[in-house]
Amino acid sequence: MRQLLLLRHAKSSWDDPALPDHARPLNARGRRAAAVMAAVMRDLELAPEVVLVSSARRTLQTLEALAPLVGSPMVEPMDDLYLASWQRMLEVLRSVPETARSVLLIGHNPGMHDLALALAGPQAMTHCRAPGTRRLAGSYPTAALAEFNLAGPWQALTQGEARLIRFIAPNDLPEMAV
Numbered sequence: 754m755r756q757l758l759l760l761r762h763a764k765s766s767w768d769d770p771a772l773p774d775h776a777r778p779l780n781a782r783g784r785r786a787a788a789v790m791a792a793v794m795r796d797l798e799l800a801p802e803v804v805l806v807s808s809a810r811r812t813l814q815t816l817e818a819l820a821p822l823v824g825s826p827m828v829e830p831m832d833d834l835y836l837a838s839w840q841r842m843l844e845v846l847r848s849v850p851e852t853a854r855s856v857l858l859i860g861h862n863p864g865m866h867d868l869a870l871a872l873a874g875p876q877a878m879t880h881c882r883a884p885g886t887r888r889l890a891g892s893y894p895t896a897a898l899a900e901f902n903l904a905g906p907w908q909a910l911t912q913g914e915a916r917l918i919r920f921i922a923p924n925d926l927p928e929m930a931v
Contacts, residue, residue: 874913885920
């Protein structure tokens, strides 16, 4: 059984309109949400062996907020994941070494949301009892995390072939209500 973790970057800043989109940093709320999600990942003992992350500043800062990750995973920043479509993200996941049991992908919407929906398949969205399924069906907020189990190899990953275990959005956690 393989594990796939999909994390959308935390909330970014729009304070500097002259700054290119790729260079936008996290804002204060985003840094706080990323720290909350780091604690959630530690509490759930989620320990990816491979981290694939968009090369955008906000995704890299989201990854930094997760540190230290258990087991010192292989981290690969990728230009191809910047604003990637779900189909491109799926292609990238299919190239993960088969020895990897757990992968964390940190990216952007709308691709991240579309990928999660595609992997779960339409039946899962209506019949799945995993925590947060209804929330995932509606949106994929910043710093939200989806956990999937996969039965087959990475190279065979396709639509409807993943089982959603849980979907957690920071705003649904009491730590963010403060």
